[in-house]
Amino acid sequence: MNLSTEVIEKSDKKKILKVAGEVDAYTAPELKANLNPLTEEEGAEVVVDLTEVSYIDSTGLGIFIGALKSAENHDATLRLTGLNERVKRLFTITGLDEVITIDDENTEEAK
Amino acid sequence: MAESKELLHDQYANILRAYLEEQSEQGLYYAQQFSKRVLEEQISPEEVVSLHLEVLEEFFPDLPKGAHESFELLLEVMMGYGLAYREHQSLRDKTKELEAEINVAANMQQTFLPDEIPHVNGLDVGVLSVPASKMSGDYYHFVKDDHDCVGLAIADIIGKGIPAALCMSMIKYTMDSYPEQRLQPGALLENVNRVVEQNIASNMFITMMYGSYDSRTHQFNYAGAGHEPGFYYKAAEDTFEELHAKGIVLGIKRNTDYKEYQLTVEPGDFVVLLSDGVTECRTDDGFIEREAITRLIRTYQHLPAQEIVNHVFYELERAQGFQLRDDFTLIILRRNV
Amino acid sequence: MSIQSSVEVQTEWGIVSARQAGRNLAKEIGFGGVDQARITTAISELARNIYLYAEKGEIVIEAVEETRGTQKKKGIKITAKDRGPGIKNIREVMEDGYTTSGGLGAGLPGVRRLMDDFDVDSVMEEGTTITAIKWLR
Numbered sequence: 001m002n003l004s005t006e007v008i009e010k011s012d013k014k015k016i017l018k019v020a021g022e023v024d025a026y027t028a029p030e031l032k033a034n035l036n037p038l039t040e041e042e043g044a045e046v047v048v049d050l051t052e053v054s055y056i057d058s059t060g061l062g063i064f065i066g067a068l069k070s071a072e073n074h075d076a077t078l079r080l081t082g083l084n085e086r087v088k089r090l091f092t093i094t095g096l097d098e099v100i101t102i103d104d105e106n107t108e109e110a111k
Numbered sequence: 112m113a114e115s116k117e118l119l120h121d122q123y124a125n126i127l128r129a130y131l132e133e134q135s136e137q138g139l140y141y142a143q144q145f146s147k148r149v150l151e152e153q154i155s156p157e158e159v160v161s162l163h164l165e166v167l168e169e170f171f172p173d174l175p176k177g178a179h180e181s182f183e184l185l186l187e188v189m190m191g192y193g194l195a196y197r198e199h200q201s202l203r204d205k206t207k208e209l210e211a212e213i214n215v216a217a218n219m220q221q222t223f224l225p226d227e228i229p230h231v232n233g234l235d236v237g238v239l240s241v242p243a244s245k246m247s248g249d250y251y252h253f254v255k256d257d258h259d260c261v262g263l264a265i266a267d268i269i270g271k272g273i274p275a276a277l278c279m280s281m282i283k284y285t286m287d288s289y290p291e292q293r294l295q296p297g298a299l300l301e302n303v304n305r306v307v308e309q310n311i312a313s314n315m316f317i318t319m320m321y322g323s324y325d326s327r328t329h330q331f332n333y334a335g336a337g338h339e340p341g342f343y344y345k346a347a348e349d350t351f352e353e354l355h356a357k358g359i360v361l362g363i364k365r366n367t368d369y370k371e372y373q374l375t376v377e378p379g380d381f382v383v384l385l386s387d388g389v390t391e392c393r394t395d396d397g398f399i400e401r402e403a404i405t406r407l408i409r410t411y412q413h414l415p416a417q418e419i420v421n422h423v424f425y426e427l428e429r430a431q432g433f434q435l436r437d438d439f440t441l442i443i444l445r446r447n448v
Numbered sequence: 449m450s451i452q453s454s455v456e457v458q459t460e461w462g463i464v465s466a467r468q469a470g471r472n473l474a475k476e477i478g479f480g481g482v483d484q485a486r487i488t489t490a491i492s493e494l495a496r497n498i499y500l501y502a503e504k505g506e507i508v509i510e511a512v513e514e515t516r517g518t519q520k521k522k523g524i525k526i527t528a529k530d531r532g533p534g535i536k537n538i539r540e541v542m543e544d545g546y547t548t549s550g551g552l553g554a555g556l557p558g559v560r561r562l563m564d565d566f567d568v569d570s571v572m573e574e575g576t577t578i579t580a581i582k583w584l585r
Contacts, residue, residue, distance in 0.1 A: 057437070058387065065316060070313075093339065096360065096363070158482055161480075190489045191489075198557065
């Protein structure tokens with residue numbers, strides 16, 4: 001399965017990473033390579049748009065956890081948006097919705 | 112080596128002579144058999160070309176002009192194939208070596224899992240754990256104390272294969288080092304979480320569910336760390352309920368409390384614990400629904416617990432064309448009627 | 449017997465000249481057709497590496513002799529020298545399946561297989577020297 005990512009720069013600080021496809025053990029490294037550098041910028045506001053993501057497995061969750069820790073170390077923020085039911089359930093079950101900010105609705109594009 | 116080369120030379124000369132005399136299918140068949148021979152002897156293509164030229168020049172000392180030279184050119188062309196062939200052989204040997212190494216590791220990993228399921232009066236237990244490849248990221252654990260109380264754990268280490276397997280020893284040793292807390296699921300998870308949080312890479316985590324069953328009181332206490340919910344079957348109502356314990360996965364937050372839940376298990380009731388390899392089975396029609404799993408369990412419910420898990424696994428494996436995408440673990444714990 | 453010849457490699461013509469020099473000497477020493485092809489293929493690979501990664505360097509081809517007891521053996525030695533960027537991880541490029549340069553793509557493991565003795569010495573930012581010998585049997 002394929003994964004594609006695209007970075008949209010909303011401002012100097014605010015960056016949206018649009019992800020499409022499936023995030024699993026095979027595609028996770030690519031997500032990591034595209035996501036982590038964004039969180040390493042001091043004070044960055046990173047939003048990951050998962051509207052086009054159909055499926056995430058546990059390796060994928062690990063990438064978001066790693067990115068969150070990286071963001072915290074650089075005084076940056078990480079927010080997820082556009083999760084489908086299946087993906088949202090994964091964050092709820094694992095309790096990771098307690099530590100990662102997740103938008104209820106995909107409102108990012110409208111802003 | 113020189114001897115076998117001479118032998119090959121003679122064999123090839125005979126085959127070629129026979130074929131030049133009479134172009135029969137049999138002659139070509141001998142040539143095919145000969146190609147197996149040279150492969151066995153690890154003769155590279157450029158040597159075969161050279162052998163052909165040698166024999167040809169013996170038969171026809173006066174080859175037309177250019178014939179010899181054309182073979183020189185062919186020889187050069189075959190060099191690349193020869194190298195690719197040898198590289199392929201060396202890679203194949205390396206694969207075999209790696210495989211042997213992984214087999215040793217996989218056998219070692221088996222020792223982390225219980226040898227046998229403890230027998231407890233009044234309980235029927237079934238367990239099946241199958242890795243997607245050789246090493247597993249699923250862990251389970253059973254322990255029985257002197258009072259016929261059972262502790263049981265199921266854990267899923269993020270990812271699968273070797274990285275996950277390496278993590279498993281940590282869980283195993285941690286569990287073994289807290290014997291006195293075996294029967295307090297919440298406290299046990301809090302302790303395991305502390306160890307995992309300090310020892311795991313930042314993008315890794317472990318999900319786990321721990322339950323204890325007291326066969327004197329028929330109480331089932333459990334707590335969960337972000338693990339895939341199981342099921343609870345209520346015999347009196349003939350229904351399946353989701354068995355979920357709220358709590359964050361192990362390895363993320365240093366000090367975490369894990370809420371403990373309690374159930375009273377009636378005769379015929381059973382607990383189903385599973386890893387996400389069970390619920391994330393994917394067929395051509397997409398992911399299977401959780402209801403499909405309870406439907407399957409229902410089909411085989413009349414059988415002993417071990418046979419239920421075996422059948423459910425077989426059906427799910429079949430639905431996926433006998434290819435597992437993720438490690439699979441399914442546990443059923445039933446109070447006998 | 450010519451003792452030594454040195455060919456500058458800067459273009460693909462250099463690769464061809466190095467091959468020619470290698471074949472002439474291999475013939476002189478008495479190597480058969482298959483071994484000649486092996487030696488020239490090894491020279492090609494080494495010269496291509498210079499051409500592709502170091503841009504400039506030289507291939508030295510010489511006849512060598514070794515005496516062990518009463519046994520005397522003759523061989524051909526190829527030395528590829530460049531002042532390129534150097535090889536960062538030699539063990540990695542010596543692994544099968546690493547080759548990325550396309551074409552024949554036999555790479556250094558291929559050269560090692562074609563020849564009998566093989567040695568690499570590389571210093572980052574200074575360059576690489578590869579020597580390979582094939583002995584006459």
